[in-house]
Amino acid sequence: MELILWRHADAEDGVRDEERRLTAKGKEQAGRMASWLKRELPRDTLILVSRARRAQQTAQALGRKFKTSEAVGTEATPQSVLKAADWPRGTGTVLVVGHQPTLGQAAALALTGAPADWSVQKGAIWWLATRDEGKTRVRVVLAPDQV
Numbered sequence: 001m002e003l004i005l006w007r008h009a010d011a012e013d014g015v016r017d018e019e020r021r022l023t024a025k026g027k028e029q030a031g032r033m034a035s036w037l038k039r040e041l042p043r044d045t046l047i048l049v050s051r052a053r054r055a056q057q058t059a060q061a062l063g064r065k066f067k068t069s070e071a072v073g074t075e076a077t078p079q080s081v082l083k084a085a086d087w088p089r090g091t092g093t094v095l096v097v098g099h100q101p102t103l104g105q106a107a108a109l110a111l112t113g114a115p116a117d118w119s120v121q122k123g124a125i126w127w128l129a130t131r132d133e134g135k136t137r138v139r140v141v142l143a144p145d146q147v
Contacts, residue, residue, distance in 0.1 A: 002093040002129045002139070003085050003110065004041075005103045006033065009123035009144070011054035017074060022057045029123030029144035034061035036147040037125070042093050048072050048084055049097040058123070059097045072098040078105035078115040088130045111136055 010026035022030060047066035049059040050073040059066050070076070071084035081102060085094040087110055096103070104118035107126045120126060123144040130136050 001086075001088055001090045002127065003082075003087050004037075004045075004093070004095040005081075005107055005120065005126045005128070006037075006058065006095060006097045007100055007103050007120040007122055007124055008050070008052070008055040008058040008097060009033075011122075018052050020052065020054050022054055026054065026123065027057070027061075030058045030061040032144045032147050033123055033125065033142070034063070036142070037062060037095070041095065045093040045095050046085075047095045047097070050074060050076070050099060052099070055097045055099065066097070072096050072102075074099055076102050078102055078109045081106040082110060087128075088134070088136065111138070 009029035010023045011020040012023055047064060048069040049055050049066045051068050052074055069084055071080040081096055085096055100120055101117055103120045105115040108116035108118045110128055121143045125142050127140040128136055129139050
């Protein structure tokens, strides 16, 4: 199984949390990362996206169908994110577009068995994979300014 955790790109401040939109910088970040992901993602990737506008806008940059999921939203837990993705028992590739600190905590939980406050930059991805023997590895950690 492969799990990609994609933090929404840079968003405006000062409005109701669920309604925050991407800034011009955020739109650029989302576009850059989406261009890279379009080349790398399998066609049958399941994409789960928070209901928050900034996450929806980030995912829309991919130009693929996605599923909105409360399990990866602003009130999500690291456990709910991994459960929604069926990590680590699932098959195929799952892309989650969500929020900090939950995505960093989910990465820590997936890799170490315990949630910790790891940082995922705005617009960045953490790509994790399991092997047949049940071991987890980090395939890619990539920020938008690196693509």
